[in-house]
Amino acid sequence: MELKNPIALYICAGVAAAFVIATFITIKMKRKFKGGKKAFLPEYIRLQSMYKTRIVWYTILKYVLIVLIIASLLISGFLMARPYKTESKQINSYNRDIILCMDISTTCDNLNAVLIDKLIDVVKELNGERFGIVIFNSSPVLLCPLTNDYEYVVDTLEKVKEGLEMRIDYYNGKIIFSDKLYESEAFITNGTLVDNEERGSSIIGDGLAAAALDFYDYEEKPDRTRVIILSTDNELLGEEIMTLPESGELCQERDITVFGVGTEKMVDADRQMMKDVVEGTGGTFYYGEDDDIVENIVEDIRKQIATLDDTRYEIVETELPEKSFKWLIFTLSCMLLLAFILKV
Secondary structure, eight states: OEESOHHHHHHHHHHHHHHHHHHHHHHHHHHTOOSSOSSOOOHHHHTSHHHHHHHHHHHHHHHHHHHHHHHHHHHHHHHHTOEEEEEEEEEOOOOEEEEEEEEOSGGGHHHHHHHHHHHHHHHHHOSSOEEEEEEESSSEEEEEEEESOHHHHHHHHHHHHHHHHHHHHHHTTSSOOOHHHHHHHHHHHTTTOTTHHHHEEOOHHHHHHHHHHTOTTTTTOTTSEEEEEEEEOOOOEEOOSSOHHHHHHHHHHTTEEEEEEEOTTOOHHHHHHHHHHHHHTTOOEEEOOSHHHHHHHHHHHHHHHHHTSOOEEEEEEEEOOHHHHHHHHHHHHHHHHHHHHHTO
16 A cells, blocks of 8 residues: 555654644643642542542543544544555456358258357457458358347347248248248348359358458557458359459458358369468467367467467555544544533
8 A cells, every 4th residue: 555645644644643742741731730739629429439439431542542543643644645456457458349241052951050159158248349241252241240139139149040040941841931031031132142143152252351341440440359250161153353262362451350260062173272361360260060170260360360469567556544444434523422421
């Protein structure tokens, strides 16, 4: 514990010392009084035990009052000196921006459905980070802009998951076409098939580039940690505006870390290209669609993202007046009570 204004305590201590000296001198002078009796009191009263007891208690309470006055002076000085403590506090940085970028073509449905199921729990654990969702096929769509409204993010993820699962069940013959299926699939395809006939599908490079550009405050807030989780089979079936390696370079320029999750049946060349691009940004490449595998992948991504934050420490000064103030109130209350009892 330290004091911001120790001089205040010294001054009050000096006043208390002066009070002690003055009190001592006054008491001594009263004892030396030789001008006879200060007040007439019959001798028989002086001899009564009740009188003697009251005199003893009066003397005790008088000295207690003196002690309380001194204590009040010292506590007041201590409060005016402003006691405080200094401690080093760890500041957890939550300036992370995370975008889930999903290839929404049917060949990635199994991977995306399992991945979303695991990511929902991750989103629920976030605390201050912003999360966004980009889906792409022929063209990219910003399904959910960066936000820390996790209820909205989870709701969007659950709608995407529902659309994927219904589409999987439909293609596997488990359900028939219905309005519900139409609405659910529309949610995950609207806007992703622009110019599909001319451009083709699974335009992965454009999808990653769109996600990189959706970090809208890149220049205003360069200190934020930016992460993209990219899920795709990297099977290009169309004409790109930006290739996947070019999009990877864009991510490097913007200091964006990409974590890639590929499908289990990726072609070796596609897997190697995606791995090179992802690792070039400082991220890690994974592949697999099994529930346990994806769960481990998501857990690993969560841990790695957490290590990207800068842990800072700052010196925090906390003033500590509470206990001293309570003692001051107590001593003043007792002092006033005794003064009333002693009639001083």
